[in-house]
Amino acid sequence: MKKLLLKDSKYEIKKSKIIKVTTLTDLEKFFEIELPGGDSLDHDPGQFVEVSILGVGEAPISVSSSPTKLGSFEMVVRKVGRFTSALHQLKEGDEIGIRGPFGKGFPVRILEGNDLVFVAAGLGIVPLRSLINFVIDNRRDFGKVSILLGCRTPQNMLFGDEVAEWTKRLDVNFSCTVDRADPDWKGNVGMITSLIPGVTLEPERTFAVIVGPPVMYKFVIAELLKKQIPERQILVSLERNMKCGLGKCGHCQINGLYCCQDGPVFSYDKIKGVPEAL
Amino acid sequence: MTRTKPKVAFFDFACCEGCQLQVANMGELLLDVLGLIEVVEFREVMSEKGPEKIDVAVVEGSITDKHAIERIKKIRDRAKVLIAYGSCATIGGVNGMKNNFKLDDIRKEVYGDRFNYFDTVETKAVHQVVKVDYFVNGCPVYIPEFVKVLKAALQGIPYEVPDHAVCVECKLNENVCMYDRGVACMGPVTRAGCNSWCINNGNICYGCRGMVSNPNENGAMDIIKKYNIPMDMVINKMNMYNKCREIDKREQKKR
Amino acid sequence: MLYNLSQYVVLKKEDFNGFISDLVKEQKVVAPVAKGCGQFSFEEVKSGSEISIDYIPTILPPKKYFMPRDENIATYDLSNGEDMEPVVEYEKMLLFGVHTCDLAGIQCLNMVFSERPRDLNYLIRKNQITIIGYECNFYCDRFASCRLVHNHSPNGGYDLFFTDVGDRFMIHVNTNTGEELVAKSNLLRKAGEKDFEDLQRVREAKNREFAKNEIPIEHEKIPELFDRAYNSKVWEDLDKRCVACGNCTNVCPSCYCFNMIDEPNLDLKTGRRYRQWDSCQNESFAKVAGGESFRKERGARQRHRYYRKFKYPIAKFSRFFCTGCGRCSRTCMACINLKETLNSLIKEQGMENPEAGKV
Amino acid sequence: MSKRNVSVNVEYLTRVEGHGNIVVDVKEGKLETCQLQIVESPRFFEGMIKGRSIFEAQHITCRICGICSCGHTLASIQAAEDAIGFKPSKQTTELRKFLLHMENLDSHILHIYLLVAPDLLGVKSFVPLIDTHNKVVRRALRMKKAANDVCDILVGRHVHPISSIVGGFTKLPKEKDLDAMLQILYDMRADMTATVELAATLKFPQFERDMEFVGLVSDDAEYPMLMGDIGSTDGKRINKKDYKKATNEFVVPHSSAKHAKWNRESYMVGALARVNLNAGKLHPKAKELAAALGVKPKVINPYLNTVAQLIECVHSLEDGIRILEEFKKNGVNQDEVVLVGLNEQDRIKVKPGIGVGAVEVPRGILFHNYEVDEKGIIIKANCIIPTSQNVNNIEHDMRKLVPEILDKTDEEITLALEMLVRAYDPCISCSAHFLDVKFVGR
Ligand SMILES: Cc1cc2nc3c(=O)[nH]c(=O)nc-3n(C[C@H](O)[C@H](O)[C@H](O)COP(=O)(O)OP(=O)(O)OC[C@H]3O[C@@H](n4cnc5c(N)ncnc54)[C@H](O)[C@@H]3O)c2cc1C
Ligand code: SF4
Ligand code: SF4
Ligand code: SF4
Helix, strand or coil: CEEEECCCCCCCCEEEEEEEEEECCCCEEEEEEECHHHCCCCCCCCCEEEEEECCCEEEEEECCCCCCCCCCEEEEEECCCHHHHHHHCCCCCCEEEEEEEECECCCHHHHCCCEEEEEEEHHHHHHHHHHHHHHHHCHHHCCCEEEEEEECCHHHCCCHHHHHHHHHCCCCEEEEEECCCCCCCCCEECCHHHHHHHCCCCHHHEEEEEECCHHHHHHHHHHHHHCCCCHHHEEEECCCCCCCCCCCCCCCEECCEEHHHHCEEEEHHHHCCCCCCC | CCCCCCEEEEEECECCCHHHHHHHCCCCHHHHHHHHCEEEEECCCECCCCCCCEEEEEEECEECCHHHHHHHHHHHHHEEEEEEECHHHHHCHHHHHHHHCCHHHHHHHHHHHHHHHCCCCCCECHHHCCCCCEEECECCECHHHHHHHHHHHHHCCCCCCCCCEHHHHHHHCCCCCHHHHCCCCCHHHEECCCCCHHHHCCCCCCCCCCECCCCCHHHHHHHHHHCCCCHHHHHHHHHHHHCCHHHHHHHHHHC | CCCCHHHEEEEEHHHHHHHHHHHHHHCEEEEEEEEECCEEEEEECCCHHHCCCCCCCCCCCCHHHHCCCEEEEEEEEHHHCCEEEEEEEECCEEEEEECHHHHHHHHHHHHHHHCCCCCHHHHHHHCCEEEEEECCCCCCCCCCCCCCCCCCCCCCCCCEEEEECCCEEEEEECCHHHHHHHHHCCCEEECCHHHHHHHHHHHHHHHHHHCCCCCCCCHHHHHHHHHHCCCCHHHHHHHHHCCCCCHHHHCCCCCCCEEEEEEECCCCCEEEEEEEECCCCCCCCCECCCCCECCCCHHHHHHHHHHHHHCHHHHHHCCCCCCCCCHHHHHCCCCCCHHHHHHHHHHHCCCCCCCCCCC | CCCCCEEEEECCCCCCECCEEEEEEEECCEEEEEEEEECCCCCCHHHHCCCCEHHHHHHHHHHHCCCCHHHHHHHHHHHHHHHHCCCCCHHHHHHHHHHHHHHHHHHHHHHHHHHHHHHHCCCCEHHHHHHHCHHHHHHHHHHHHHHHHHHHHHHCCCCCCCCEECCEECCCCCHHHHHHHHHHHHHHHHHHHHHHHHHHHCCCCCCCCCCEEEEEECCCCCCCCCCCEEEECCCCEECHHHHHHHHCCECCCCCCCCECCCCCCCEECCHHHHHHHHHHHCCHHHHHHHHHCCCCCCCCCHHHHHHHHHHHHHHHHHHHHHHHHHHHHHCCCHHHCCCCCHHHHCCCCCCCEEEEEEEEECCEEEEEEEEECCCCEEEEEEEECHHHHHHHHHHHHHHHHHHHCCCCCHHHHHHHHHHHHHHCCCEHHHHCCCCCCCCCCC
16 A cells, blocks of 8 residues: 655644634634634635534534635634534644635625625524625615514524624614523514515515524525515525535535535525435 | 653453453553553452552443442442443343343342342443443454544544444445344344454344434334244344343433 | 547457466456355355356445445554554455446445545455456346446446357456456457457347336436335335335445444453444434434335435436346345336326337 | 461452462461452353353353463364264364463463562562563563464464364464464574573462362373363273262352362362473473473472473473474375354254363363253253362462461461462453352351
8 A cells, every 4th residue: 555645635634723712602613713824714704614624523613704814713612513523623823724715605796785684593603604794794785674683592693792883784684583581682572584585675676694403594595585575586505414525425405406515605595306315 | 842652541340351351352452552541450360459549440241130230330429431341331231131030030030049149230331330431342352443432432532333233234235134034133223343253254243332313213123034944043043232221211201 | 430440449259267367376266156045155266167247236236345344444552542553454356246226326336435525445445356348248137227327338437348259258348457357368369350340249139138128207207216115105105104114225336324332352352343334224324323224114215225326426426326236126135126216106197108228 | 377367358369360369367377267269240151151052152251361361262162063063183183282372371471470570570460570670571461472472373362262162263373474474483492591591580478288289181292272071190091971970169258250279179270280290291491391380290399380380381282283283294185174153054963962171271170061852952060160160279279388387477478378369360351250059058
């Protein structure tokens, strides 16, 4: 058996540094990552990276920061298993490996000039934040912007500070709901779908972008369709088990589609007839 | 990064101690392992007694009497991490066969009219008594897997026992399937991870690593019927190691 | 059929062992070897007498040499942080006696791994393997269905290709590598007209024989069949029977799914990252964090397997990924039989055509 | 002799297999209690295998003890084959003898290096020796691994061997396997020489008690391990079928293991017994070693069991090599591979019967005894493990030893007793598994 060092391997990682860690909730931590030499990741909103801890493994993680943020990028990771537990043990200054960005992100060029409705539930805010902040940083390129946010309890809300900023902006319509409220909560209580009827929009020039746990897509899409938004203007980001990020390992396959190459962002018309998608 | 070596202790309950012997069988690899950990208690080969608090307890054997229940609880309290080690500990193992009989009957069988003298309770796997952090299945344990688990424990990350069938590994080893020879094999319902050890050596899988989490029991029965293998024989085989699974099922139902 | 005379050479059967011995002197040779109970596997051989030239598809297909079950893709050393070196491991070898179905299997893998982003590990390794094909003159057994997917006759993918024409082998020289092998051997002679006639005769007999394929559907109609059959009852039946042992995918020449695994050495500082065959039939394959599995039912997983052979790759590669080797049916303990499944689907969808496949 | 009080209470004796306590109570110079208590909790094997197929017996009973699981396997198979009237082939018998050699080697090495040597070197376990005697520890692990690797090749693994079953072997060594095993054993010779040199420097306690030794004996020239009659240094010899006449088990209240006696109050089994009975049949190299170490039967210092083990190590290594070399010369007949699950196949005929297996395992003679019905289902089972036979003898040793060493400190007495027990290499976990006991005096 001969062994050869492989230049240009798709599995090569970029040795990167964690420059900031913040604990968001019991399960979620925020990480800010600097690539070697301060290079920028050069990603589209909605793309993801494969994060490595050598000796533990790799996991696909969405980029949470907007490409307009230079010099570093951000991500939020929920502790669910082997890799994510190990990542949670790391501190500022520790190194991780990065591959990517991978996948098809949100079609920013197409969204320009249109109205946007963001629907984010739970962890869905994490990838969506890359687009929301991009839009806010380039606010004048877009039409009306609405953000609908859902989380389990007020304590579960991620990026509270940023969300507070959004609520204050006049050029963003913001509404929020929680599954379970505490006595201090003044806002809506209930499913995120309950927010949709209240949004006024012009369907033919509106793009809706949805990210959240698998179970919610069907219901949210149904509401949006009721609002006459065309199928191809409804965008979702799907999560699947993923190993290689290169469209080979087979784990992320949704019928004939590969989530890592054809997605994770899909327009509804593309996946409507794909039984395993939603 | 210098770290103090984690303190590891070995404990044994009702078992054949073969799994501990497997540790000694690692050969010089054992010294590499000992480079990573500090063994503070290991009755079989050491006279030293460990400190009150230990980092890792490696527990072998099943829980078969009241004394053992007390002892395992104390060990759990002492240990940050508990590794159930070997079939007896992880799934009850051959000791579980005792549960095939009414407790009093088997005691009478063995002790005659003085059966009350010997205390015995239903055989249980360790996780059926206290919380277990890592499982190393097998009768005896497969050393490469033990090393894997140990490394995961030292890295502080979980280890998941493969949840697919022994057949997967068996096929990769290109064995002629036992069913093609007309013999029933527990491979299709048993968790992989042993590299299909027994079949590689011409024997069948006896199911020592426990069943996959979602076995298609009806499908398996169909297969067995097709091969004309008497059902009671197969149930007998399944019960050889996996009798204590009934306790898990019972607990699930309660919940 | 058009034959180019100069591309053929002939080996007498009595010289076969000598031919193999010459090859063995030059490089590692793997070939089909009998395992007992009518089963075979590709293994390294040292002489022609070890080879079972009349064999039915081996337990594992030759993919084990193209994408090994455990394949290192990087080694790492954490002494100075997250440093890793991507590697490729390969071995020069000659694969002897590959049936046309397995040649097709290798072609499938070639397509997958040369699609962008290209997989250099696979491509480098593949180029180190010389392939000598071997023609089946008879249907292997009732499980084979190579005729249905048009893989029963050679379609490239080899350096040399052997056909048994009685007392000698007709050998098609397909590549420069093949040419070099021919040049090195003094046991081969140029083919003559008589040899062609014999080859022709063998092929005609074979075509008649293989037309007995009992799946009553036209090759071209298969994609349509699968378009219609997604919600078929047949999958429910498979759900009840399948025990999810994963055998069908492991033995399939065109299944290539894998896992990526890190394995630290005992120093916990150095180690390797490798990929390992995985199977869409395994419980955890499509499970995501939070426990949701996108193909929870065994029937859905079986369906996925069939669609990955007969539908999805058509769109991507214009090719069936079932090579017709029959391994999955041969190995399945629940006796899930690919041809039976196809038959049931065809019947259910009313797409039977008894004339299909007849010559 | 001093009129002092001594109370030794070793709970959970370490560096032995299984749980045992030593309890000695001396009041004013008078020995009141002197017991080796076996407190292992019983696992009911005897009950568990009732109703199971005789072809499964070996798979289950070898799990009585992981340390000598090959020995249990072979004794169980012998009893099973005896019960159903099956005669193994010559090839099978030779391979079984070889397997027994490897287990003997493996077990003795473990015992000598990892369990006894720490005592003789004055440390609590082999762990400190890693620093002080690194080479020695490495050698021990290497030798153990070597014996293990041979078992791996032959039967899949040493702990609970896979391919040795009723009828023969489910896989047989190929040419390349023979070569690999031979290579390992040839390589082991250097380590064995070093072991012998080391052992010559060790000092064992002086203690003697005239006692009876029991083991297999035979008329042929072979050192009997797998086959033979039951013999005693007191001159008695009986067929293995009559094993109960030799063991005469009785029950004492303080122990969950039965006690045994034959011609005297107690007897000893194990390496020392075998050497005492059959020294003349050892491999020439082992004989040479015995002579060099001044071992001349009958040796009556039980501490020297360790020395006898060493002699047997050489014997097993050399005789093992001899067996393999014969196979290398004559070839292995692969057609003798037996298919597992014979019961499902009915390939071996069963008939009702009673069978006894008597096999010399590392710790002494081991008996398995099954009764099967016409379907080959076990209706009765009994096993007598070497350690249960030795326990009584150990207590008699202790009774003689304690008064002789009363002038020593408590720690020294405790250590001397622990070492005595360890010298027998007791396997306590096994000894408590078979109890069809009538309790006397309780
Ligand atoms: C495109 C994409 C973007 C993602 N973005 C984020 C993100 O921004 N933040 C975040 O916290 N998580 C994100 N995830 C999920 C994250 O990848 C998984 O939580 C992670 O891989 C689990 O790894 P683990 O080793 O910790 O868990 P494991 O110990 O491997 O397993 C825990 C559970 O997770 C499942 N699982 C294993 N691997 C994956 C995988 N690659 N994807 C999904 N589930 C898996 C297992 O089947 C098991 O049920 C994303 C996933 C995808 C596909
Ligand atoms: S021999 Fe057993 S483990 Fe192997 S494939 Fe057959 S059923 Fe599965
Ligand atoms: S093959 Fe079966 S019985 Fe053998 S070690 Fe593996 S799981 Fe246990
Ligand atoms: S699906 Fe079955 S018949 Fe088709 S290529 Fe794979 S193993 Fe062969």
